[in-house]
Amino acid sequence: MNRKLARLFQPSFQLYFVCLVLFALISAFFSIPLAVVELAAILALAVYSRQHTNRCRREIARYLENVTGTVDTATKDTMANSPLPMIIFRPESDDIIWTNDRFLQLTGEREHLFDAKLSALIPGFDSRWLMEGKTECPTEVEYGSRRFLVFGHLVRTGGRSGGFLATTYWVDVTEFSLIRERYQATRPVAAVLLLDNYDELMKNLTENQRSALVSEIDSRLDEWVAESGGMLRRYQRERYLFIFDEQYLAKFIENKFDILDAIHQVVNPSGINATLSIGVGKDGETYRELFQFANLSIDMALSRGGDQAVIRNKFTFEFYGGRSKETEKRTKVKSRVMANALSALVSDSSQVFIMGHRSPDNDCLGAAAGVCALCRKNGVPVHIIKEAAPPPAQELIDRLSPLPEYQDCFLTAQEALLIADSRSLTVVVDTNRPDQVQAAELLESCNRVAVIDHHRRAATYIEGAALNYHEPYASSASEMVTELLQYIVEPNQILRSEAEALLAGIVLDTKNFTMRTGGRTFEAAAFLRRSGADTAEVKKLYQNDLADTVAKYALIQNAQLYRDHIALAVSPQPVNRIIAAQAADELLNIMGIDTSFVVAPDGDKVNLSARSMGDTNVQVILEKLGGGGNAAAAGGQVSGQSVDEVAQALKEAIDQYFEK
Template sequence: MKQNHDGGSRILDAAVAVIVVILGLIVDVRIGVGVLAGVLVGVFVRPVLKEMFSTGSEVSQQENRFLDTSILRENFSIPQNLPIPYAVLDVRGRVMMYNEPFAAVFPHGEDAKPVIDQLLKTSGAGEPCLVTVGEKRFTAALNHCDVLDQSGAVGAVLTLIMVDSTRTCQLEKQLEEQETVVGMILLDNYDDVVDSVDEDRLPVLSALIDRKFNQLAAAADGVIKKLEKDRYIFLLSKGSLERFQEKKFEPFNEIKEISVGQQIPVTLSMGIGLGGGSLEAAMQNAKAAMDLALGRGGDQVLIKDGEKYLFFGGKSGEIHRNARIRARVKADALFELMRDASDILVMGHKQADLDSLGSCMGVYAMAKSIGKKCNIVMDKVSVGVKRLCDQMAQNEKYNGLIVNGAEAMRLLNDKTLVIVVDTHRESMVDSRQIVMAAKKIVVFDHHRKSTDFIDQAVLIYHEPYASSTAELITEMIQHMDKKVKLTSIEADALLAGITVDTKNFCVKTGAMTFEAAAFLRRNGADSIRVRLLFQNDMDAYKAKATAVRDAELFRGNMAISVCPSEVENSSLTAAQAADDLMNVTGIQASFVCCKVENMVYISARSFGDINVQRIMEKLGGGGHLTVAGAQLSDCTTEEAKEKIRTAIEEYLEEEA
């Protein structure tokens, strides 16, 4: 059709040209000759000029014409027998052609727009993407495609292919929900509960606990078996675990409601492990979760999924245990390790406080009693321990006792014993290089366990119930086979450590705390000298008063304030201000910030109704139920206050 049209047009043009030439010759011969010359030029020169100057525009016109749907249909056919949805789109994502399965999925053309917009983000690279259409799931892919017409013009289009993956996704979800999860359960205070119940009532108590556990297992379509008098193993599916998570493990709180007379409520800790299909890995994760739950004080549920931990509960204080036998066993093990070591390096956490340095002094006293060389690793003397360090500097006996990290690395060898006190977190130690290079490490700590604990230690004495690490070290001194003779400075340092962490024996104080203090008093500690270590100058006292005065209430019962940083010991002053704010009626928790160089230190306090440890953990810190803290780098105090508010909101949402 196109060729016939072009031929007819040329014949008509020739006829018109002949008539014009004849008319020109009739009028004037010269005009006729001129017209004839013009016709000849038009016949022979015009096609050349057209080819030279009009090729680009014609090609462009052909391409534009090719992008038209009608032209595309002549050059591109969709296989209608494809059993999967298929469509052709222009480069802007508009649907041009599609088959019947595509029309069945998208009865209206605009319904496909959200899916196409999602796929366009992959730039048409053919990357499969899971999309949702109504109640169905499709694996869809978008590809670039070049199409040629008969004249050789090129057009770019997009092809859309969709495969129904609804059934596959359902099977994958079912398989994931049916994955076996391992749970380990420990009754935290079983011995204390047994002691509070008459002997003839013990079988009834045990039967009630077992019955309640069996009911929980039946509700979860799981299996629970008793391993020991206070230990159980719980096997359930991941889907049942998710339902427990949605209820914040409230069914397990029913165990506390068991009553056989007027006895102590039963509390439990549970460690749950997910192993990605491997029962062995799930069991290992469950054990790690249980250890961490007990290290955080018990009465809580921990889930370990790979390297991720989820915490539930932990509202009550640490479970206190009579650990005299355990302390004696740990003391014997410590004595053997110290005796076999060539020398000893002991260190606490960064920005050491009196509990940290006092514990180091206690370890030094034990090492001295068995004739072992011992050094305290401390890169920087903080304000909180400056007075104690000044007293040590005046005594020749302690010359060279404190070394920095670089000096300690030169002293370190394969037989050096490294003892870490008052922290169990690798990120918090005074010299991380020492911990990484040491062959043998011992850890003493009383803070609730965090996820980044030092796991390569050969001996760990971690008791969250203890008031302070100084109390644990004092226990070690009492149970050492070799009698340890303390100097007055060493005894004062240990007593100061207990005093500072108990807030003058008001917080986390148990029978063992007073026994340790009495032992230190008998060995030369003096409460007046200890009191002098806590004295503040006038500027620090004014700064503390300013922090208390400027405190603002959040949620009606939580105080947030900033301590002026101009004073020398602002971090210690902030902690004291947080303590003083708890004396205000109606305040259930206090948070005080202070900035030292490029670091913001946060001190948090509460009476126990609000778990400040969990709030501080959201900011990278930790501590105890009632005493906690955190450090924020490259942050202003106003930004720190906003982060505290956000962390409190998250904590309250979890509790709700």
């Protein structure tokens, strides 16, 4: 028996005997016979102690051997007769060392699998999770028609320099897994189907023509939903509710919601194609929550231009379609209602903070100047958030700052936070994404927020706004603010510089009234002209110096054709966002080019500018790279990548867009 283990069970008497011998030697100075007797007694005690110790050691050894043998027997019996299949193998070489009978029954083998390879026996099994220190396989393992959860652990053999042995236990979860899959496949999904242009389709049609048109649309919808066995019901004249099992959603996605194309083939006698938007809600705890998700999805689809499908789960949105050209669907009734609502919201506020997207351009600042005019009409103090670095609209800021009405108007985000109170109103213009605003902390601290934007909505947007005036069909945020001003202020109550700022914003986003213009765009421009805007002064805002002009045409010179109709310009030299955007605009003037992309470094980031005058939706493409905008004009910035890497990612995004 191990001496260390013996010492744990037996006390040591050596010190006591040493003391007794010393006392016996000392007593010899007084009496020799007494010392001899003491030594004899000590010797007898030593002999007895030695015999007793040896006997105890033998009894302890027999007990430990009995216990160890019993445990070994129980362990071996447990492993051999375990109700769970077990296998011991070497993870380095995949060699099987031992299996119990349950595992043999699982594999259909009659003899032990000595010298066999586990990977050859069960090809789908990967033991890397054991080497990573995990005790449970992260995925289910399929073998034959059964599915297993595998648990295990490693044991080192032969000391530190030796290898490992892995012991695994296989738990059959086939029935549970099938029930789980069945549950997931049969979870309800709610979808709201909306005919985007119902009014335009039915306009000036007879009752028979309307019935025939609705009947054709219903027939195509019934054919689309028939295979799913779901329930389709129309609950408003242009809205349908579709409830079906989740297992059919994957097929709809695989077919890219081909019902959108099928409905688009329906044409009324006036030659107008029908368009459909689909909002899908999934992963809801209740039917009410599913319907809420579906309504959020349909709102998102409409805010992105319609004619597309949007899926909303608990966390995010997924987008399908949305490549058709946007058609103007605004009404003056909505503009008038929004104008009155914004005026009332401003009047009820202690002060107003206006901010746009980071690096605000002329459209962003023009819309902010228009909101300032509205606030001045209502007698409410107003401030515009400024950035430390000069933005693209710096020249417009320089024109407004000296005006008496704009004294102390421009504040930094930190200064605004110091004076903000519970009745402060934050107006966000020219963006709807919280991650792109100039002062995210100010947006989060104010509980009263209004949003005015014309960009197609992305998956992340400002939620819970007291007023959300979102029109993806408008040319610019400046146009939207100008429409609001027409119902609140008179032309002579707008400063000339404010009118020119608003007109500059419209000119910027319409490319001198050549892109994304409608009748409302020219009405807004006419109102600004009556308010004193000078088109010559607006033109001066877009003059470039010689260096910027050379940089712009250097970009154009380096452009290359991609997919026969796309101009792609990649600049190795730093170029600011304004020049990149102007180069993208200029590339559309080349015959045969209907889409342009510019990739250029700007400090530690890479700028992306995209323009389209055809059917290509550049926003959908740049969303893959974190950008945004609208169908005809989009942009973005990428950090942490080189120009070549961004250009390659852009090409992949373009290829994915056209492949779909």
